[in-house]
Amino acid sequence: MKFFIDTANVEEIRKANQLKILDGVTTNPTLIAKVKKPFMEVVKEILSEVPNKPVSLEVASTDAEGMIREGEKLAELGSNVVIKIPITEEGLKAVVHFERNGIKTNVTLVFSPAQALLAMKAGASFISPFVGRLDDISHTGMDLIKQIKQIKDNYGFKSEIIVASVRNPIHVIESAIAGADIATIPYSVIAQLIKHPLTDIGLERFLKDWESVPEKPF
Ligand code: E4P
Numbered sequence: 001m002k003f004f005i006d007t008a009n010v011e012e013i014r015k016a017n018q019l020k021i022l023d024g025v026t027t028n029p030t031l032i033a034k035v036k037k038p039f040m041e042v043v044k045e046i047l048s049e050v051p052n053k054p055v056s057l058e059v060a061s062t063d064a065e066g067m068i069r070e071g072e073k074l075a076e077l078g079s080n081v082v083i084k085i086p087i088t089e090e091g092l093k094a095v096v097h098f099e100r101n102g103i104k105t106n107v108t109l110v111f112s113p114a115q116a117l118l119a120m121k122a123g124a125s126f127i128s129p130f131v132g133r134l135d136d137i138s139h140t141g142m143d144l145i146k147q148i149k150q151i152k153d154n155y156g157f158k159s160e161i162i163v164a165s166v167r168n169p170i171h172v173i174e175s176a177i178a179g180a181d182i183a184t185i186p187y188s189v190i191a192q193l194i195k196h197p198l199t200d201i202g203l204e205r206f207l208k209d210w211e212s213v214p215e216k217p218f
Pocket of ligand 1: 006132165166
């Protein structure tokens, strides 16, 4: 399973990149707003940190024409830019346009298998079902991933499933078990994936015992 990072914070992207676990970046207007810098400045920083991996940048228009205009501008910033488009009727029209013109799309805000099916039929390169937000309203988000995976396999759709709205390590593990192509993970959850209390306890013990070893070479 590929790991994308779900952030517009270039420091977080850099830290994940150093671990060699990073396969791409996803952003959204909320994440961009959080960094409190001019949009183009943020985007250029991200693209220079990950020049060869897919970076999803979201359009802000709600009509197909506006999405196409914005998406074409964003696509000029790098061949790895993926245009992130909400799943609406207008959004699907824009997806068809971009994919026909060789520009990759990521269909976002997917909350049902029907939406995913439509996005896959429209030819989206990526689709982003949001698990955490479904869990928040007492629906099991991971059930959606299993359903979409089944639909994808039944018909051989090429769209890659990005598990989005990931809130904890269990979401990541269950995504891998379900066979999702990608999980887009906040940096805080990547850090959680590394940690285990028994590792901390074990390390503390090793370091303490090491102190009593005579004539250490280092
Ligand atoms: C997906 O690409 C979105 O950026 C993101 O995963 C949304 O997550 P949230 O529900 O934690 O805001």
